[in-house]
Amino acid sequence: MRGLERNVRGSGWCLTRVRNQMTRSGLALLLAVFLGAPAMLSQAVPTFVGVRTFLGTPYVTNLDDLHADFAVLGVPFDEGTWGWPGERYGPRGMRESSQEYNHDLTEGFYYIDGDHTVLKGKHWVDVGDVPIMPTVPAQTDDKITEMVRKIRSKGAFPIVLGGDHSITFPILRAFDVPVTVIHFDAHLDTWSGAPGNLDHATWVNRAVQLANVKTVIQVGQRGLANDEEAMGNARKDHTTIITAEQIHRKGVEWTLSQIPGSGNIYITLDVDVMDPTLAPGTGTLEPDGLNFSEIDGLLKGVSAKGRLLGMDIVEVNPMRDTTTRTEQTAIRLLIDTLGAAFN
Ligand SMILES: [Mn+2]
Numbered sequence: 001m002r003g004l005e006r007n008v009r010g011s012g013w014c015l016t017r018v019r020n021q022m023t024r025s026g027l028a029l030l031l032a033v034f035l036g037a038p039a040m041l042s043q044a045v046p047t048f049v050g051v052r053t054f055l056g057t058p059y060v061t062n063l064d065d066l067h068a069d070f071a072v073l074g075v076p077f078d079e080g081t082w083g084w085p086g087e088r089y090g091p092r093g094m095r096e097s098s099q100e101y102n103h104d105l106t107e108g109f110y111y112i113d114g115d116h117t118v119l120k121g122k123h124w125v126d127v128g129d130v131p132i133m134p135t136v137p138a139q140t141d142d143k144i145t146e147m148v149r150k151i152r153s154k155g156a157f158p159i160v161l162g163g164d165h166s167i168t169f170p171i172l173r174a175f176d177v178p179v180t181v182i183h184f185d186a187h188l189d190t191w192s193g194a195p196g197n198l199d200h201a202t203w204v205n206r207a208v209q210l211a212n213v214k215t216v217i218q219v220g221q222r223g224l225a226n227d228e229e230a231m232g233n234a235r236k237d238h239t240t241i242i243t244a245e246q247i248h249r250k251g252v253e254w255t256l257s258q259i260p261g262s263g264n265i266y267i268t269l270d271v272d273v274m275d276p277t278l279a280p281g282t283g284t285l286e287p288d289g290l291n292f293s294e295i296d297g298l299l300k301g302v303s304a305k306g307r308l309l310g311m312d313i314v315e316v317n318p319m320r321d322t323t324t325r326t327e328q329t330a331i332r333l334l335i336d337t338l339g340a341a342f343n
Helices: 015-035 087-101 137-153 165-172 203-207 228-236 244-257 292-302 325-341
Strands: 070-075 109-111 116-118 124-129 157-162 179-184 213-221 240-243 264-270 307-314
Touching: 070 087, 070 137, 087 157, 087 307, 087 325, 109 325, 116 325, 137 157, 137 165, 137 307, 157 165, 157 325, 165 179, 165 203, 165 264, 165 307, 179 292, 203 213, 203 228, 213 244, 240 244, 244 292, 264 292, 264 325, 292 325, 307 325
Parallel strands: 070 124, 070 157, 157 307, 179 213, 179 264, 213 240, 264 307
Antiparallel strands: 109 116
């Protein structure tokens, strides 16, 4: 039934792909044709056709109607940045770039290496964006918490697309169980900032004060923006720090060995943890970041350290990357991580 619920967009199907689809699920197609209902043909839709949802998943506008394994929530918010604005376009950019992998997601994702498929039978939905109240960030933050809490109460895994990094604090507030936060970032995000302020460089100081946050493991820090003040606060916050240089020098396996096993895990991925050559579309560029194999290996490795309960991808700024490679890389990392965590 899931397939029949899917939105089939346009009639310009590529014949070769339709033929392949027919070989695989000819019966479903014939049935659908006879019943006059849309078949599982999303794979056959070109990437430039249709209304954009993440990976072409069904759009659920009312969270009371949410029945899925994975729920994608956009947070188009960048009022928490000290640098370049534009992260508010991150969710739109990632929805657009995700069309590259648009297909019937219950078929899972096939990897040529290892000749295997992950996430088979999983149901995804896009629940749209958090309502944003411009210039009233506390209200926006409350909405973030409310929506993530609701997604979790419906038994779905929240995938949050930011937005600047300040959004991770209201997301974590929505978890009512103890979590270890694995924080991938070029920066510690433990700066003191303006008094009472929640912004993208200070959110870790607040996160560690949440009763449900057990600890924060910081991975990938480097460069000149991590000053003594941020380092002092990171120590006071009892965070574990593994720098980019250590990862380059000692490798992915060593890095994973430094991260203890944990009950529940939450992953927050600031795309600036990657090298700017790989992810130029972000607000705070810093040379000598992680390459794709490093960040991919680390994400897959940490997701096996415990029970992954949620994930966000933040600081994607499409206005600084017209090539869209930042978005594409982030989406691939997300699928690889979920594939490792749920197989
Ligand atoms: Mn950050």
